[in-house]
Amino acid sequence: MYSGQRSPALMVTAALMVAIGLVLLVGGIQLIALGGSWYYAIAGAGFLATGVLLLVRKPAALWLYAVLLLGSLAWAYWEAGLDWWPLAARLGVPFLLGCWLLTPWPRRGLFDRRNSPEPVQHRARSKGGWGAVLVAAGLVLAVSIASWFNDPHRIEGVVPQVADGPPAVTEGVPAGEWHAYGRTGHGQRYSPLDQITPENVDELEVAWEYRTGDVRGQPGDPVETTFEVTPLKIGDRLYLCTPHQSIIALDATTGEEVWRVDPQIQGELALQHLTCRGLSYHPGPTSDALAAGEEPSVNAATPQDAAPTRAVEDAPAAATTRQTPSGAPVAAFDLPTTDDCTARLFMPTADGRVIALNPDDGRICRGFGNGTGQIDLWANMPHVNPGSYYSTSPAVVTESLLIIGGTVLDNVSTTEPSGVIRAFDVDTGELVWNWDPANPGQTDPLPDGQTYTPTSPNSWSISSVDEKLGLVYVPMGNQPPDQWGGNRSPEVERISSSVVALDLETGALRWVFQTVHHDLWDYDVPSQPSLIDLTIDGRQVPALVQPTKQGEVFVLDRRSGEPLLPVTERPVPQGAAEGDWAAPTQPVSALSYDPPPLQGRDMFGASLFDQMACRISLHKLRYEGRYTPPSVEGSLIYPGNFGVFNWGSVAVDPVRQVTFTTPARLAFVSRLIPREDDSTLYVNEPADAKDAPPHSALPNLNENFGAPFAVEMGPFTSMLGLPCQEPPWGFVAVSDLTTGEHIWRHKNGTVRDASPLPLPFEMGVPSLGGPIMTAGGVAFLSGTLDYYVRGYDVDNGEELWRARLPAGGQATPMTYLGSDGRQYLLVIAGGHGSIDTRAGDHVIAYALPSVQR
Incomplete structure (x- = not known):
């Protein structure tokens, strides 16, 4: 020990080391008690001892810290390998402190030549210690740099070229048009246009931009007010709807x-959601010519050639607004009408109607719906509560039918409207059949005075149709409440979280494939099924591709529902909440994006501290892998109900028979709260609470009135708001639909718009909104949490082009041919309320500078 002036820098460093040591030691001991890693407690002791030695100005502090740094490196490499972000979370604090120790300021305080009684020995020990820290820090740096050139999550591959693949089925839709949500009723999200290619996609530029003037934030808006539309392109026009339900026609x-x-x-x-994912279209009598294979030229759609009109300006003056029994307006009494509706657009509204409009001028088709111009979806519904039932997704339209389901409130009560699927005459709006999932054998139209089964499983997503087979394919959700199913009927158990095939003529159930047995995780089937003909064992088979929230992609024979790729039943965790039970097994497809089960080593953070906190949280939660039942103590649900796949679905290439996907990885926490009555608010602020918002019609989500439990749900995040599991959280990938092979997979997207600082780190972020593919070999996606639209080479996954968007792009793009002969890419940038991306009202069209031949 020697005297001398103490350096403020050294004292601050020592105090910081002691503080870090105490935090890690206390947290580390708690983690050990929970059965977790010993590293944090050991590292805490090392930091603490280093700080004490620095306080007494002992050179041994440097040697000890070098050992600590090397030990941290060995531990980090053992847990994470050469994976940059997990390494950075573990080594960032120790490395930066080691670098600080090598600077002159703490060095001067640790060794003062003027006052040292043993200058030579002290200097030697100090220099040796600094050398040891330098070597340790250099090794950390070297390993970190090496990890920059390694991506253990990446799969490299190339899509095989097809010389004579099966032709793309257009279903009578001209190549340059987009007539349904997924372009056709098959829901492929594939365009036969090939003008944009990997060689020229980087030349895309904004051709035009339109502002709808409709953004979220208006009085009465729910959190999930979202601009999710995929416009239609028919003739020379685009047709779209906005979150607040305006319907717009644009020159394409x-x-x-x-x-x-x-x-x-x-x-x-x-309302739980306020959105419109799209409109539906029926061409009228011209469908006969299209069905015969005659493709008119792009400019030949004469029904749209009428003079431009703003229909809202021609509304008739009415002293009294007539309403439906549910209180909704009647379109034909409040808006301009016409008797000339050769073709029709159909718009589902948030108050439970489907309105028929003339594509020429937007006037209401007076002859539809018995003179009302609309269908009232509240007809024969139990528990009428305006806003608690409507369709957020476009209806399926066939030559003679309009088929539609609807969303019900999730986890509000056990007394909600029915999830019935109904088919209406496309010309008159008359009910043809109804299929009630809780009463599937009865499909004749329900007479007046009777109601459908309350709270039956619903279909809020987009259905697909094969008119040649005479089947409509409906993705089904769960019966509320999602996390407790102790009183579900046998019929509900059979239909929940499945894809069903219904007979177009009668509505009869032809087959059902259940993707989750006794769903307790909100794993409803969120994605539109994609219909594609696959060549398997030398024969062509009509297939259905069904992505799911839990990451399975089931490939089924769409005639029978039998798997074309193997499906196995695997044992899953047991022990559901009181009064409930868990299915002993769950189906797993040969084509699966199910992420590996989480372990302590998979926890993430911006530093050691929040990473340690995430490990502690993980060990406190119940987690036994996928399908861990919700519990009173709290269960980790991984994948969470955000889903590996959601309503954006996937895109399929009917020629090369591959699927372009956007799998996400996010864990959620689900905690059941026992209810003592059917009125107390357990997870929402009571109306008389201090600073509570004024009363509104918006529902109390997750209260589950009438059930034994309310539920608290949310993402599994750190104290800093970062996901507790390590990145990547989002990918783009291509897989072979005939074999289930993953051909390539790349992390996708940056945290530029999801972090306090606009840092464009390529960490891989989730997407909400689907991809599209083109015959030109380019796929497009705008739904990532950063504000970009991107173009990818389908062959190998390389990102070829990106353009900055003014708001979140949480919608599925589309592509079409303009009257100038150019292929356009259309992107919606409006943001999404539940993931808090920037709101906007932008419709943006991109095109090449000139026609590329």
């Missing part, structure tokens, strides 16, 4: 507004 080549209609939806709605 210039972006100029042609007409706009506000359907004047009912106010004070009990």
Whole structure:
């Protein structure tokens, strides 16, 4: 020990080491008690001892810290390998402190030549210690740099070229058009246009931009107010809807507004979601020519050639607004009408209607719906509560039918409307059949005075149709409440979280494939099924591709529902909440994006501290792998109900028979709260609470009135708001639909718009909104949590092009041919309320500078 002036820098460093040591030691001991890693307690002791030695100015502090740094490196490499972000979370704090120790300021305080009684020996020990720290820090740096050139999550491969693949089925849709949500009723999200290629996609530029003037944040908006539309392109026009339900027609080549209609939806709605994913289209008598294979030229769609009109300006003056029994307006009484509706657009509204409009001018088709111009979806519904039932997704339209389901409130009560699927005459709006999932054998139209089964499983997503086989394919959700199923009927158990095939003529159930047995995780089937003909064992088989929230992609024979790729039943965790049970096994497909089970080593953070906290949280939660049942103590649900796949679905290439996917990895926490009555608010602020918002019609989500448990749900995040599991959290990938092989997979997206600082780190972020593929070999995606639209080489996954968006792009893009002969890419940038991406009202069209031949 020697005297001398103490360096403030050294004292601050020592105090910081002691503080870090105490935090890690206390947290580490708690983690050991929970059965977790010993590293944090050992490292805490090392930091603490280093700090004490620095306080007494002992050179041994440097040697000890070098050992600590090397031990941290060995531990980090053992847990994470050469994976940069997990290494950075573990080594960032020790490395930076080691670098600080090598600077002159703490060095001067540790060794003062003027006052040392043993200058030579002390200097030697100090220099040796600094050398040891330098070597340790250099090794950490070297390993970190090596990890920059390694991506253990990446799969490299190339899509095999197909010389004579099966032709793409257009279903009578001209190549340059987009007639349904997934382009056709098959839901492939594939365009036969090939003008944009990997060689020229980087030349795309903004051709035009249109602002709808409709953004979230209006009084009465729910959190999930979202701009999710995929527009239609018919003839020379685009047709789209906005979150607040306006319907707009644009010139497809210039972006100029042609007409706009506000359907004047009912106010004070009990909405969980406010969105419109798209419109539906019926061409009228011209369908015969299209079905025969005659593809008119792009400019030949004469029904749209009428003079531009703003339909809302022609609304008749009415002293009194007539309403449906549910209180919704009647379109034909409040908006401009016409008797000339050769073709029709169909718009589902948030107050539970489907409105029929003339594509020429936006006028309401008066002959539809018995003179009302609409269908009232509240007809024969139990528990009428405006806003608690409507369709967020476009209806399926066939030559003669309009088929539609609807969303019900999730986890609000056990007394919700029915999830019935109904088919209406496409010309008159008359009910043809109804299929009630809780009463599947009865499909004849329900007579007046009777109601469908309350709270039966619903279909809120997009259905697909094969008119040649005479089947409509419906992705089904669960019966509320999602996390407790102790009183579900046998019929509900059979239908929940499945894809079903219904007979187009009668509505009869032809087959059902259940993707989750006794669903307790909100793993409803969220994605539109994609219909594609696959060549398997030398024969062509009509297939259905069904992505799921839990990451399975089931490939089925769409005639029978039998798996074309193997499906096995695997044992899963047991021990559901009181009064409930868990299925002993769950189906797993040969084509699966199910992420590996989480372990302590998979926890993430911006530093050692929040990473340690995430490990502690993981060990406190119940978690036994996928399908761990929800519990009172809290269960980790991975994948969470955000889903590996959601409503954006996937894109399939019918020629090369591959699927372009956007799998996400996010864990959620589900905690059941026992209910003592059917009125107390357990997870929402009571109306008289201090600073509570004023009363509104918006529902109390997750209360589960009438069930034994309310539920608290949310993402599994650190104290800093980062996901507790390590990145990547989002990928793009291509897989072979005939074999289940993953051909390539790359992490996708940056945290530029999801972090406090706009740092464009390529960590891989989730997407909400689907991809599209083109015959030109380019796939497009705009739904990532950063504000970009990207173009990818389908062959190898290389990102070829990106363009900055003014808001979140959480919608599925589409592509079409303009009257100028150019292929356009259309992107919606409007943001998404539940993931808090920037709101906007942008419709943006991109095109090449000139036609590429």
